[in-house]
Amino acid sequence: MSKIIDGKEISSQIKSEVRSETDIIKKEKGVTPGLAFIIAGDDPASRVYVKNKGKACDEAGFHSVTEAVPGDITESQLLDLIRGFNSDEKIHGILVQLPLPAHIDPKKIIEAIDYKKDVDGFHPVNVGKLSIGDNCFIPCTPLGITEMLRRKNIKTEGMRAVIIGRSNIVGKPVASLLLRPEFNCTVTVCHSKTADIKSVTSEADILVAAIGRADFVKKDFIKEGCVIIDVGINRVEDKETKSGYRITGDVDYNGCFDKCGMITPVPGGVGPMTIAMLLRNTLDAAKGEIYG
Ligand code: GUN
Helix, strand or coil, X not given: CCCECCHHHHHXXXXXXXXXXXXXXXXXXXXXXXXXXXXXXXXXXXXXXXXHHHHHHHXXXXXXXXXXXXXXXXXXHHHHHHHHHHCCCCCCEEEECCCCCCCXXXXXXHHHCCHHXXXXXXXXXXXXXXXXXXXXXXXXXHHHHHHHHHHCCCCCCCCEEEEECCCCCCHHHHHHHHHCCCCCCEEEEECCCCCCHHHHHCCCCEEEECCCCCCCECHHHCCCCCEEEECCCEEEECCCCCCCEEEECCECHHHHHCCCCEECCCCCCHXXXXXXXXXXXXXXXXHCCCCC
8 A cells, every 4th residue: 555645636536526416416406506715915825725726616516706805905895795705695605715914803804704604614613613523614624634534544543643733724623623533533732832842743643744844844753654644835945946946845755754654745635635625615515514
């Protein structure tokens, strides 16, 4: 069996399942899943992410709308846009791309989204439900990570999972998810202030790296045979490429490859899974699977 967990391949399977289910609900119920994107400002990476998500919606047979607004939009204008999508029956999911311009309070924006359309799983209602084990929208990257573990039949029960990073988008929700009875991991969360981080990460059977520091996890951080999930997407200078940079993860992939049991590559690991799970969440929203 290959050591490499191919996120591209797994995400293609999920996308084709979503496409088939979409065809069915369109035909049987006359419902087309609809997703609205809001992006403020012109951060090039964020624009590319939203463009790719929109393309994935087209391929899945979804209806999608992108509101690309200038970076100097006011908070109240942004809130009006959200209220419009909250009451739009054709829209089942709303995604406000983060980060937002500095003058806008992301908490206010996230809380304005109807939690029943919060396919990102960032609204406090969904965050709370994830934590207490209720049915809810689960953030796409954590969901993509557990879906990779599930589809690769990686044993989680009783395993020690160590997460590096405590963000609201990845670290904290992935910890909540791996604690749930369907995974039953023993979970430790490390962060920038963790003392002797290597002594913690080297206990991990499953190591999730989500700190946003290129090649942070080295061979001496890991236990022989562990499963490494690399969430990092870091741009590093590389004069040998046409663009002048390359994308690398939070893990020193080549250094860790021989020692680990399995590993996700960057690119082609967690990234494509995030998009596939966004489609899954939006389809579930359209089918009323989460909130009826
Ligand atoms: N920015 C980086 N990742 C994400 C994500 O998963 N959702 C949103 N809305 N913004 C992001």
